[in-house]
Amino acid sequence: MILELDCGNSFIKWRVLEANQAVVFAEGVVDSDVALLGGLHSLVGLSLHHCRLVSVRAQEETSRLVDVLVAAFGVSISCAAPSREMAGVRNGYEEYARLGLDRWLAMLGGFRLASRACLVLDFGTAATADFIAADGKHLGGFICPGMPLMRNQLRTHTRKIRYDDVAAERALEKLEPGLTTAQAVERGCTLMLRGFAQSQLELARSYWGKEFSVFLTGGDAELVADALPGARVVPDLVFVGLALACPLS
Numbered sequence: 001m002i003l004e005l006d007c008g009n010s011f012i013k014w015r016v017l018e019a020n021q022a023v024v025f026a027e028g029v030v031d032s033d034v035a036l037l038g039g040l041h042s043l044v045g046l047s048l049h050h051c052r053l054v055s056v057r058a059q060e061e062t063s064r065l066v067d068v069l070v071a072a073f074g075v076s077i078s079c080a081a082p083s084r085e086m087a088g089v090r091n092g093y094e095e096y097a098r099l100g101l102d103r104w105l106a107m108l109g110g111f112r113l114a115s116r117a118c119l120v121l122d123f124g125t126a127a128t129a130d131f132i133a134a135d136g137k138h139l140g141g142f143i144c145p146g147m148p149l150m151r152n153q154l155r156t157h158t159r160k161i162r163y164d165d166v167a168a169e170r171a172l173e174k175l176e177p178g179l180t181t182a183q184a185v186e187r188g189c190t191l192m193l194r195g196f197a198q199s200q201l202e203l204a205r206s207y208w209g210k211e212f213s214v215f216l217t218g219g220d221a222e223l224v225a226d227a228l229p230g231a232r233v234v235p236d237l238v239f240v241g242l243a244l245a246c247p248l249s
């Protein structure tokens with residue numbers, strides 16, 4: 001079996017594939033290394049041989065996780081690394097190694113699935129957009145705060161914006177003007193994300209007309225999905241790219 005890990009800024013997304021790489025044996029989202037280990041140890045019938053991993057965390061933090069996994073499971077681990085060109089995509093950054101690896105892998109995944117120009121949108125801790133032309137050239141992208149950051153900035157920098165997770169969830173049943181603080185904030189931030197997404201869509205249209213695909217990924221993809229008709233929600237897009245960047249051989 002193969003363990004795949006996407007270590008984001010807030011959460012670790014993990015899944016275990018059967019040896020044939022076609023069937024998902026188990027998967028989850030955790031908020032710490034300890035929780036990851038706990039989740040894996042509780043799986044009956046787990047038999048790991050390889051691990052592939054992408055991280056946008058600090059080097060030391062990632063190395064610590066790698067060491068723990070090697071000690072616990074004796075697996076060989078392959079970490080995605082920055083690259084100028086891979087799977088037909090050419091990194092467009094002035095300094096290619098500075099492009100977030102989650103963005104890079106989502107781009108590789110999107111371009112592989114689309115085989116044409118694509119716009120890749122990722123809604124996690126940060127929200128990101130990346131543009132890949134039909135010939136594989138990465139034209140660059142945009143980064144802005146995602147839902148968790150926008151919400152927390154408002155909570156942290158005001159005295160009177162306070163509400164719980166239940167109120168937050170219920171607030172998003174509609175997008176009408178809010179009549180409570182929770183509704184006003186949750187809906188306002190959702191509209192910010194949708195506006196971000198729609199302006200990327202307009203830019204993509206100005207470049208490519210109708211000849212492009214739009215991919216949506218990240219934990220908050222569903223918040224913007226119905227504002228972008230025709231977009232494909234692919235929750236495991238980073239993992240699609242991870243398999244391309246870290247093939248087993």
Ligand SMILES: Nc1ncnc2c1ncn2[C@@H]1O[C@H](COP(=O)(O)OP(=O)(O)OP(=O)(O)O)[C@@H](O)[C@H]1O
Pocket residue numbers: 007008009010011012029056102123124125126147148217218219220
């Ligand atoms: N099952 C889930 N577990 C955790 N967060 C989830 C889940 N489903 C949706 N979310 C939402 O997804 C967001 C986090 O997104 P995601 O997990 O893609 O990124 P992240 O690890 O926080 O950050 P990064 O962008 O660095 O990868 C949060 O706003 C959270 O509310």
Ligand SMILES: CC(C)(CO)[C@@H](O)C(=O)NCCC(=O)O
Pocket residue numbers: 008009056098099100101102103124126128143
């Ligand atoms: C933008 C995030 C935080 C999104 O997860 C990540 O891709 C990252 O840390 N990127 C490095 C900066 C950059 O991509 O320019």
Ligand SMILES: [K+]
Pocket residue numbers: 008102122124218
């Ligand atoms: K991410």
